[in-house]
Amino acid sequence: MPHIGIGMDSCVTPLRHGGLSLVQTTDFFYPLVDDPYMMGKIACANVISDLYAMGVTECDNMLMLLAISQKMTDRERDVVIPLMIRGFKDCAEEAGTSVNGGQTVLNPWVTVGGVATTVCQSNEFIMPDNAVVGDVLVLTKPLGTQVAVNAYQWLEQPDRWNRIKLVVSEDDVRKAYQRAMFSMARLNRMASRLMHKYNAHGATDVTGFGLLGHANNLARIQKNEVGFVIHNLPVIAKMAAVSKACGNMFGLLQGHSAETSGGLLVALPREQAAAFCKDIEKQEGYQSWIIGIVEKGTRTARIIDKPRVIEVPAKEKEGELW
Amino acid sequence: MPHIGIGMDSCVTPLRHGGLSLVQTTDFFYPLVDDPYMMGKIACANVISDLYAMGVTECDNMLMLLAISQKMTDRERDVVIPLMIRGFKDCAEEAGTSVNGGQTVLNPWVTVGGVATTVCQSNEFIMPDNAVVGDVLVLTKPLGTQVAVNAYQWLEQPDRWNRIKLVVSEDDVRKAYQRAMFSMARLNRMASRLMHKYNAHGATDVTGFGLLGHANNLARIQKNEVGFVIHNLPVIAKMAAVSKACGNMFGLLQGHSAETSGGLLVALPREQAAAFCKDIEKQEGYQSWIIGIVEKGTRTARIIDKPRVIEVPAKEKEGELW
Numbered sequence: 001m002p003h004i005g006i007g008m009d010s011c012v013t014p015l016r017h018g019g020l021s022l023v024q025t026t027d028f029f030y031p032l033v034d035d036p037y038m039m040g041k042i043a044c045a046n047v048i049s050d051l052y053a054m055g056v057t058e059c060d061n062m063l064m065l066l067a068i069s070q071k072m073t074d075r076e077r078d079v080v081i082p083l084m085i086r087g088f089k090d091c092a093e094e095a096g097t098s099v100n101g102g103q104t105v106l107n108p109w110v111t112v113g114g115v116a117t118t119v120c121q122s123n124e125f126i127m128p129d130n131a132v133v134g135d136v137l138v139l140t141k142p143l144g145t146q147v148a149v150n151a152y153q154w155l156e157q158p159d160r161w162n163r164i165k166l167v168v169s170e171d172d173v174r175k176a177y178q179r180a181m182f183s184m185a186r187l188n189r190m191a192s193r194l195m196h197k198y199n200a201h202g203a204t205d206v207t208g209f210g211l212l213g214h215a216n217n218l219a220r221i222q223k224n225e226v227g228f229v230i231h232n233l234p235v236i237a238k239m240a241a242v243s244k245a246c247g248n249m250f251g252l253l254q255g256h257s258a259e260t261s262g263g264l265l266v267a268l269p270r271e272q273a274a275a276f277c278k279d280i281e282k283q284e285g286y287q288s289w290i291i292g293i294v295e296k297g298t299r300t301a302r303i304i305d306k307p308r309v310i311e312v313p314a315k316e317k318e319g320e321l322w
Numbered sequence: 323m324p325h326i327g328i329g330m331d332s333c334v335t336p337l338r339h340g341g342l343s344l345v346q347t348t349d350f351f352y353p354l355v356d357d358p359y360m361m362g363k364i365a366c367a368n369v370i371s372d373l374y375a376m377g378v379t380e381c382d383n384m385l386m387l388l389a390i391s392q393k394m395t396d397r398e399r400d401v402v403i404p405l406m407i408r409g410f411k412d413c414a415e416e417a418g419t420s421v422n423g424g425q426t427v428l429n430p431w432v433t434v435g436g437v438a439t440t441v442c443q444s445n446e447f448i449m450p451d452n453a454v455v456g457d458v459l460v461l462t463k464p465l466g467t468q469v470a471v472n473a474y475q476w477l478e479q480p481d482r483w484n485r486i487k488l489v490v491s492e493d494d495v496r497k498a499y500q501r502a503m504f505s506m507a508r509l510n511r512m513a514s515r516l517m518h519k520y521n522a523h524g525a526t527d528v529t530g531f532g533l534l535g536h537a538n539n540l541a542r543i544q545k546n547e548v549g550f551v552i553h554n555l556p557v558i559a560k561m562a563a564v565s566k567a568c569g570n571m572f573g574l575l576q577g578h579s580a581e582t583s584g585g586l587l588v589a590l591p592r593e594q595a596a597a598f599c600k601d602i603e604k605q606e607g608y609q610s611w612i613i614g615i616v617e618k619g620t621r622t623a624r625i626i627d628k629p630r631v632i633e634v635p636a637k638e639k640e641g642e643l644w
Contacts, residue, residue: 011423013383015441018340022441026385026425061335063348063437065387101333103348108430115348115385115437119337 009050009204010116012125020119025050028065028113032149032260033181036080040087041185043112046207046261048095051116052192053205053264055126060118062092064102067111084112087185095187126195128202129223131267135201135294137228138273140191140280141263142312143211144239145180147250149260151242152177167241176236179314183236184261190283191264197279198272206262212255215265215292215301227297228267230255234289234310255303267294287312331372331526334447342441347372350387350435354471354582355503358402362409363507365434368529368583370417373438374514375527375586377448381438384414386424389433406434409507417509448517450524451545453589457523457616459550460595462513462602463585464634465533466561467502469572471582473564474499489563498558501636505558506583512605513586519601520594528584534577537587537614537623549619550589552577556611556632577625589616609634 010025027047031039048059068081092099102114118124151173154160188205195203204218211230219228233240233253243252250257268276277288289310332347349369353361370381390403414421424436440446473495476482510527517525526540533552541550555562555575565574572579590598599610611632 011383011385013422015382016380017342017441017443020339020342020441022383022439024383024385024423024437024439026387026423026437028387028425028427030427058338060337061333061344061346063333063346065348065350100335101346101348103350103435105350105352105433107433111427111429113425115346117344117346117439119339119342119344119441121339 009053010056015119019121021122021125022117022119023051023054023056023125024115024117026113026115028111029260031110031112035181036083037087038181038185040084040112041091042181042261044088044091044114045185045187047114048116049188049205049261051118052188053203054128055192055195055200055203056118056120056124057189057192058118058120059095059097059116062097062099063115064088064099065111065113065115066102066104067107067109068104069108069110070106071108088112088114091185091187095189126200126202128204128218129221130201131222131226131294132201132224133226133294133296134270135267136270136273136290137230137292137294138266138268138276138288139206139234139263139291140188140266140288141183141186142234142236143257143259143262144176144236144252145184145260145262146258147239147243147252148176148180148236151239164242164245167245168238172238175314176239179236186286188264190280191266194276194279195266198268198276201267201269203264203266205264206259208258210251210256210258211265212301212303215255218265219299219301222299225296226294226299228292228301229295230292230301230303230307232289232291232308232310233303234291234312237311237313240309240311253307253309263288331375332378337441341443343444343447344439344441345373345376345378345447346437346439348435348437350433351582353432353434357503358405359409360503360507362406362434363413364503364583366410366413366436367507367509369436370438371510371527371583373440374510375525376450377514377517377522377525378440378442378446379511379514380440380442381417381419382440384419384421385437386410386421387433387435387437388424388426389429389431390426391430391432392428393430410434410436413507413509417511448522448524450526450540451543452523453544453548453616454523454546455548455616455618456592457589458592458595458612459552459614459616460588460590460598460610461528461556461585461613462510462588462610463505463508464556464558465579465581465584466498466558466574467506467582467584468580469561469565469574470498470502470558473561486564486567489567490560494560497636498561501558508608510586512602513588516598516601517588520590520598523589523591525586525588527586528581530580532573532578532580533587534623534625537577540587541621541623544621547618548616548621550614550623551617552614552623552625552629554611554613554630554632555625556613556634559633559635562631562633575629575631585610
């Protein structure tokens, strides 16, 4: 998400009081899943993710930004909007914070988003610019959320569906969509906590600019003359094939496909990375992947010619929620 | 502005650090004047006004929220949006703060708004709930911004214009529009500062719910059993007549007409109110008005049967800017 004036996920403002800093971020989204409750959760998880990317694990307050479509019937509005608000608030609660304040307007498009704010001491956040040669890059969620969400919508659009049905079954698409939805609603908080424990040298979250876009943004602001090289692409199962079948429309394997509420991309000391991944899995039951390395370079990121695609299946426990 | 869960203009969150509180507010707006630079200023002044209503005079950071219409041509976008951003930033600078962070999206409708955040000690804000019987109510900007903006648009719509041309000239409307635009772009910061000096017992800013709506909101949260009675309505010159000529469409004299970036409505000890008004005029060159009194009551507000309408002419110095 474009931020004004700075290259970090959250802005950090020194305060007038006792060496404290204000860390805050804002984002808003148009709905991309058909479950309003989950959409509220996804929006909240994505807003707060920019704090987590800075290693900030506590959020002091959230504001909610909401636009209600004036094209909705009263009944649609009365069903959908409270569910979306509840999802947002429940996710904020999971994150150990709460929503106090916000703004609601009418608009042609339903919009949900918010503001996440923390006041903290300087040891509570991790500046993202300390990657060194020899570090490795870890990604904490699989790629392919945009592809999965689109493929799911195409189940209802025969001309679109015909383009991909040779490489994917309806069941594959439903599973991928479900995997994407739960992944997007998952907080990056544990990853953020473990960044401190395993001495992370910097991180960003993977969202609208895709993996390569955010990797480049992170590379650009490094203090050292480094470059990021990505070898592995963990992708929600079958979505690499769907992306290929659509030509260059998503650019998933080129790192261009937008993600919503993606994982953290973390630069870690090589000897700590495996333990970081293992710890997340132990705490949360979700896999992370070492996807690349930090080399000497000119502050850019690239994906190697034929990256290894890691197919990430839907989790059992997600299926049970349906 | 509808806030979630609380009845105050800004939300106040106690922090983990040294008795400090986080005070923040968010708002966004659809354009209502045809000058994008002034629209940016108005949006900023209105966002930050919710801090001023709490007696908070320092803003630590602002975020900007922007939606660019996908119906704009590239040229329209490249001219209009940078001007709007400049207006917003210039106004933030006037307020002694700056814009660090934000979010931009595409939308059918152009939208501009933001978030204003302050971290402060509890003596830096004035809780709005301490009005006592015998206080008077002061308003620091004239009413009628919505009427003026609409009347100005109607200059181009003969069927609308015909409804009001008997009570107002084209020149009156242009002057009123100009007055409204500069009034909306003016910060409530001096009023906020003087709330401390003259021991204000509470305040709110007058925006989307109109004078009576906000007066009622302020009355509802009072600790004491008080009621607000409004006797005087300072209105941008001729706009009372326009409102009357439109039947009940605006409800200006009933206190229902929405305002954008309106003044502060302040409850002050009776013996301090005149000095408060005089001080603002000395510092800023703008009039304020004692518009009502605080009586014993049931935490509601009302406007008396035939309130005195005070016609507020356009200022010379505003005209010079054109």
